[in-house]
Amino acid sequence: MEENGRGEPTGSATADREVAITRYIDAPREVVFRAFTEVEHLSRWWGPEGFTTTTRSFEFRVGGVWDFLMHGPDGTDYPEWITWLEIVPAQRIALLHGESRDDPEAFESVLVFESEGDGTRIDFRTVFPTRELRDRAVEEYRAVEGGEQTLSHLAAYATELAAGGRPVGHEGLVRVHNFSVSLDGFGVGEGQCLEAPFGHAGQRLLEWALPTRTFQDMGFHGEQQPSVGVDEAFASRWNAGIGVEIMGRNKFAPSRGPWGDETWRGWWGDTPPFHTPVVVLTHHPRPTLQLDGGTTFHFLDADPATALAYARDLAGGLDVRIGGGASTIRQFLEADLIDEMHIALVPVLLGRGERLWDGLEGLEERFRIESTSSPSGVIHLSFWRHRARVPRTTSGG
Structure with missing residues (x-):
């Protein structure tokens, strides 16, 4: 039996290259999906603690691209590039994420949005090209903790959005x-x-x-x-x-x-x-x-x-x-x-x-x-x- 990035058993053929994270969000599925797919929302919560983003271009469609910079807590800027591989509205997104279009270390992620009571359960699974890249992401870059923090930010933002308020801590640029x-x-x-x-x-x-x-x-x-x-x-x-x-x-x-x-x-x-x-x-x-x-x-x-x-x-x-x-x-x-x-x-x-x-x-x-x-x-x-x-x-x- 193999394990995923959380040390949990899985039968997936790509388990040794995966990081899988799950989060419950106290907001309707449609609101959570909107927070993830509209740039005026996405750019306000994306990333782990201390990171912010600057969008250079964004087009949410299959084959479309989100080209952006992540600003690290130490002031370092990191180029990021995402293209959308599959979109099922309010249900599923597949994407390819790297530093650029030609990044050989780009990884694929699949997000599944499921209604659970009055809220949403989101499953976020990432598959790296090799086990070595996955291990480096987990051990050196703390990908699991970063992913959990990112979904925590999404949860806080979507909950406030669903309540009709202004998301706390996200004052406009x-x-x-x-x-x-x-x-x-x-x-x-x-x-x-x-x-x-x-x-x-x-x-x-x-x-x-x-x-x-x-x-x-x-x-x-x-x-x-x-x-x-x-x-x-x-x-x-x-x-x-x-x-x-x-x-x-x-x-x-x-x-x-x-x-x-x-x-x-x-x-x-x-x-x-x-x-x-x-x-x-x-x-x-x-x-x-x-x-x-x-x-x-x-x-x-x-x-x-x-x-x-x-x-x-x-x-x-x-x-x-x-x-x-x-x-x-x-x-x-x-x-x-x-x-x-x-x-x-x-x-x-x-x-x-x-x-x-x-x-x-x-x-x-x-x-x-x-x-x-x-x-x-x-x-x-x-x-x-x-x-x-x-x-x-x-x-x-």
Whole structure:
């Protein structure tokens, strides 16, 4: 009789390569499955004690991929890659998990979700390519303890989710997405007005984004077929897991000072692409504006920390997006309130306008920064806040 990773007997032909963990969760099966398969939930509980994640791309379908970083307790980042092999809604998931698509040590896991009373029993079985890899995962990386901690986090999160509350200990991140700057650091041109929303820059800062499937789905229709390459991979992350946006007055309207009247309803028509609450920072608050599609504009005169607290109350535990413009993002960076940021460095020189980076010397000390080049000529800069915690004890394999 062979044993699994818990020292329990099993008759499986792969028993000497397995780690098997079972957990009861006091939440309906559909809720547990949703917490496991929707990135706005999954990224908030995944991993053992002390670990957090940053999603780079996510598509939940057979053949789809979750590409992410795990941030270790000691500040080390670990690349992770999962592809979904089988999906039976609310019943079963099979996946392949490694460091990359070509990882020869990638392992397969099968999760089975079964209703038990008012709750769910989840069986999590992992099969490694060899017994040696399994033993190393168990002994060196403490895969059993890490797996148990991960399912414990899932249980706490799903239980709170089922109760309709905000999962404890999972405060949303503050993120910036798809913000473009010129080579000389300008996020918008000079002379913004109704006829020129981006000032003298025109659409030059957005030429990389407009052809992407994400922007065309938002209504920025071009003459060509939507692109699905590197630029789309970055553009598509803008709304995943977002519960609210904070934007500056000039992103909402071309005017400054008192409103004069309140007929202006934004640049985006009656159905804006946000589909969440939006907090507009202005020294001249006006009544809340509710539009179609779930977008509601709240007008607030507040400093960044106060605005963030207000926005989090609207976000329902999801992340907060800082939508711009340049001065608004700069103020949140100055207040050290941003966790993740995507900046598209566009190969144009504007010479004048609103700069993003002024006064932010040493920003690189707060963030890990990676660059990704695109055939469009844009360089995508990804910023992740450095984390420093207790030494790493498990990989969570």
